[in-house]
Amino acid sequence: SETELHEVKSEIVEIITNHHSAIKSSRDFHPEDTIIKTPHSVIGGQHFTLMAGPDSIESPAHVEAMGKAVKAAGATVLRGGAFKPRTSPYSFQGNGEAGLKAHRAAADALEMDMVTEILDTRDVDLVDSYTDIFQVGTRNMQNFALLKALGKKQKPVVLKRGMSATIDDLLNAAEYIAAGGNDQIILMERGIRTYDNKYTRNTLDVSAIPVLQSLTHYPIVADASHAAGVSKFVTPLALAAVAAGAQGLMTEIHDDPAHAFVDGAQALTPDEFKLLADKIRQIREAIK
Template sequence: MIIVIKDNQMTIIDEIRNRFEGTHEVFVHHNRVAIQGISETDLTQDEKIAADAIIDNVPAAVQGSRLFHPEDTVITTKHSQIGGAHFTMMAGPCSVESAEHVMKMAKVAKSGGATILRGGAFKPRTSPYSFQGLGEDGLKYLRAAADAYDMDVLTEVMDQDHVDMIARYTDIFQIGARNMQNFSLLKAVGKTNIPVMLKRGMSATIDDILNAAEYIAAGGNHQIMITERGIRTFDNKYTRNTLDLGAVPVLQKLTHYPVIVDPSHAAGHTEFVVPEALAGVAIGASGLVVEIHDDPAHAFSDGAQALKPDEYRQMAAKAFAIRQLITTPNEEKSEVTL
């Protein structure tokens, strides 16, 4: 239940805390109080009259809900602003392969307007015999490349034992699709003050991803972005996953967190990455995260879905143009060209 309290009745917040804390989770955001696990009928008549409030029942997320937190969350890092009116490009190789290669890819990412360098140092792979990443050395290479081009680092954390170590190198934790419901890991990153990119699981519903975000928020970390990266459907013959573009506006209606689109993992094939990326921008995503590689045929992982440098730069130029078009007032759109 969420209670929206009038400005002249703010003192009732303490009364609500005193009554329900210890038996229910109570969250306060400005003039809104969220109490998990109860409905309006659980309040006394005196409490209803004293609050003189609007009461809504919220079935899923609480701290992530628009009803609790109407304004957009904007995540601010050293080089990026994510969410709200901002559009953020994130790019880099699937895996950090060497210091020299990730430095080269950082230059490419920056040239396309990216402010965040992505790259995996610990890789969750389908086969145990596939390349698993360079570990902490890979993090050092990634950090150095990002710093050289004034970019932020986005990298995946796979288990709670690595949280403290990876925190020394990254600006944003990535929780991969396979770990979306690794609740111990979600709780661990929730105790940090480092932003978290939470990717939707391959079979996760909208409520599943919102509830996963709650595990992070419940620990005190509200710097969360949700990423649509494709889900498993009845057909994966032609693409790796099915990009659920409809989830973007749905999530933006339900939650105040930024919503990012990952066309690389959805498409799985380079030829489909660009149109899916542009569709993600057109539908209103707060940013894109894409994989790039200068020699995809010899990439250590996921080369089939990596954009070559020129492909990436062309895609990025179109993406920023589309973003400008959809956010420009109607009277000015005649001046916008693609």
């Protein structure tokens, strides 16, 4: 009947526009949590991992000072960008290989893991020679050439959800990496684009955390800094993500936010970060 035809058609559209083909990423085929071990961290399962540092690597001294502060608060992964994906071509694009070097040196000195963003397939080997963990940013979540290249590496990849990626899109993107042979994947909710961005930069989708945990075995972490966009909202959003079950948190910090090279408005100070880290531990205890 026409009604049946109409229903079949709707289902086809559903299949075409909105599905995931996760196999390696699916909890159906891999029920237990994936646990990722890096030199200084254990990520996933019942573990909680703090990843923090400056938005961009500004200087060797600065990244080391920031690393020292976040380590003192419990972070084991030192974040920082050497290649920055900026909306405008006229904004600071990062310090490139010099940034990678300074970042590596700080991580070594502090016995922390290094995580940094990769923007270009041509830079994969270069970045690989420095970093412990690759990061794929929101704008490159469906840069399939990059995902394929990282699928051939044997290092963990933090894959940030695209600004308007569905849960299924994110799982499919993870599957690109997994299909290549790399199952060291960390998924990151970082805020999505909605109709209201007047007071926050993005809308942190906390529901993505338990939803993803029901669908996939990979660790699910959150980035509250980019979701908030302004520092005064970073702490409540971070705590919300932890309460929703996030297995880790990435946060940007800066000792002088007003003069940060990039995104100073959303950076916590080292003191604010320490307070946040303390509250996180209590919330982790509360939701056990």
